[in-house]
Amino acid sequence: MGKKVRGGRLPGFRLRGRIWIEGPDGTFLGYGRVVLLERIRDYGSISAAARSMSMSYRHAWRLVESMNRQGRYPVVEKRTGGRGGGGAVLTETGRHAIASFWKAYHEFREYMLERSAHLDL
């Protein structure tokens, strides 16, 4: 009655995955980008956001550029100069993008959790 000779489940193995939103020019939104957007929202500047997640400013800036360029509307509005040197704030589009991504993301986590259960190896 043992179905197969193979020793059964491999304990340490699990199904993993990731999702992202792709635009005309490659990735538009992914986990890292969304976290970056949230930090920008919380800290009010790209550089502070980058520092807070130990990412280089240059990299963070490029990510924001990529997101802003792809959509019809920018996700981040940037101001140079002025009090405190300037800063950056989320647009309504940006806030909406974050919400959309998290929604898809959490549904996906749910799915993966459920699906991992009947993974037979």
Added chain:
Amino acid sequence: MGKKVRGGRLPGFRLRGRIWIEGPDGTFLGYGRVVLLERIRDYGSISAAARSMSMSYRHAWRLVESMNRQGRYPVVEKRTGGRGGGGAVLTETGRHAIASFWKAYHEFREYMLERSAHLDL
């Protein structure tokens, strides 16, 4: 009655994703690895399989090593020397791994297709 000012859907954008099976030492099975296993099954050798997908033998060999080392049982049995120089064949574990992955993979495709439909951006 327009719900929001934002101009509506961004036409070119779509939800994408990928899945893989992770073992104690990183990736155990992914799309590329499974295709490689199938080629090994079809051609009877790692080098022919690698050639058929224009992958370097070195890379293919490493992937096989990674898979073989992680599981309780190897997925590929390799023979050096002999008629035709040797070769490689799938084990029962290997065949089962392929089937398991494709099952999860196709279910996942289904899910993504369905989920992409109500992605609002």
Added chain:
DNA sequence: CATCGTTATGCTTTTTGGGGAATAACGGCC
């Protein structure tokens, strides 16, 4: 009008993943 921290951008260095070539060992088969 000098200050200050931020955006903006170019240049150089480091890291990383993989390809290519070279070589040894192997072992049925003629």
Added chain:
DNA sequence: GGCCGTTATTCCCCAAAAAGCATAACGATG
């Protein structure tokens, strides 16, 4: 026993991605 194509492994090189460094430019505020 020599041949042959495969497994097994090492060393060097290349390209792409990201980090690090170094400056400009900016503009509200004191």
